[in-house]
């Protein structure tokens with residue numbers, strides 16, 4: 001204890017010295033405070049409410065009526081609170097703000113925006129915007145025109161706790177709930193509920209450093225596809241179910257006219273996602289890598305479709321081959337005709353499969369390697385890039401209620417391959433998205 005004393009004493013004396021500052025210094029400090037305080041107080045809080053008026057000042061007593069008015073007015077440091085109720089939006093909400101600017105649902109209220117206009121986006125974060133946060137809004141596409149619900153450009157946009165969906169009556173063409181543009185960098189989509197897109201739930205073309213986390217996405221063509229030169233992205237802890245094709249894709253068939261790029265996706269991570277399908281026929285991989293390089297797919301649970309690696313790039317002439325990818329600690333339980341693992345010719349360069357658990361409840365082919373279907377034993381003996389795999393029932397708690405956490409006797413427990421920086425319970429990391437923990441521990445600590 002005595003060792004602590006010398007280090008504490010100087011800190012205390014620093015505080016004691018403040019009142020002894022000479023008078024000119026104190027005046028200078030006061031001037032500094034006077035200068036700093038007005039800048040802080042410039043930041044405003046505005047309000048939007050269904051019964052508001054855009055001619056009013058945007059105070060809580062006299063709120064604006066439209067999000068457009070708020071987006072056009074807010075400047076760096078401002079916050080906009082949006083009251084509950086339904087807003088009919090005829091024109092794209094354009095956000096060009098230099099942030100930080102926050103557009104947030106008023107606490108415990110649920111603002112819902114029904115877009116009925118003809119723009120190609122209901123809400124657009126502009127190319128030059130930065131640090132815009134959209135929090136807690138519901139935006140519904142209810143327009144006869146074709147378009148995406150939310151477009152993200154600029155830097156450091158955050159979209160959290162939002163509910164974005166196409167009204168079924170209007171979801172008739174290939175558009176996305178969220179489209180992240182090639183000018184979009186460091187965007188985060190967290191905790192959102194996304195569904196009903198005729199194309200992707202979240203689609204990115206050429207965007208980098210994205211974080212797609214903890215979202216629930218369902219009933220679209222795909223859940224999340226990051227392609228066209230996207231890189232350094234993280235897709236984690238999402239729950240994705242029931243798509244016409246693959247749920248999570250790194251890469252795709254991006255037309256060369258859209259962007260210059262070397263590969264479809266590089267250096268991205270897909271981890272701890274739960275993907276399941278009620279009908280898993282002709283999916284093309286619940287997780288697919290298509291012209292992806294240096295990516296890591298680990299600790300995902302797939303019930304229905306498999307993991308597929310194929311050539312991406314220009315749809316007329318796909319030439320981007322997958323390379324140097326690692327696929328570890330995933331549970332892949334096949335229930336339809338989708339291959340547990342499909343590796344198309346030329347896409348296994350530098351590929352490492354480690355400690356994956358495979359299982360199936362249908363009888364036809366299981367693994368498709370270089371266009372040849374084979375059963376597990378043949379796959380295991382032929383594919384030198386497959387290491388320490390298991391072919392066993394993972395013993396989920398209850399498949400029928402889609403509870404994919406592990407039973408106490410699951411062969412996945414402590415059977416994973418160590419992943420740098422990934423925590424675990426017990427002796428080692430498990431296989432699958434839900435790390436097994438004793439019943440007494442909070443389930444959400446390490447797994448979800």
Ligand SMILES: [Ca+2]
Pocket residue numbers: 174175176199200203
């Ligand atoms: Ca799309």
Ligand SMILES: [Ca+2]
Pocket residue numbers: 413414424425426427428429430435436
């Ligand atoms: Ca463990």
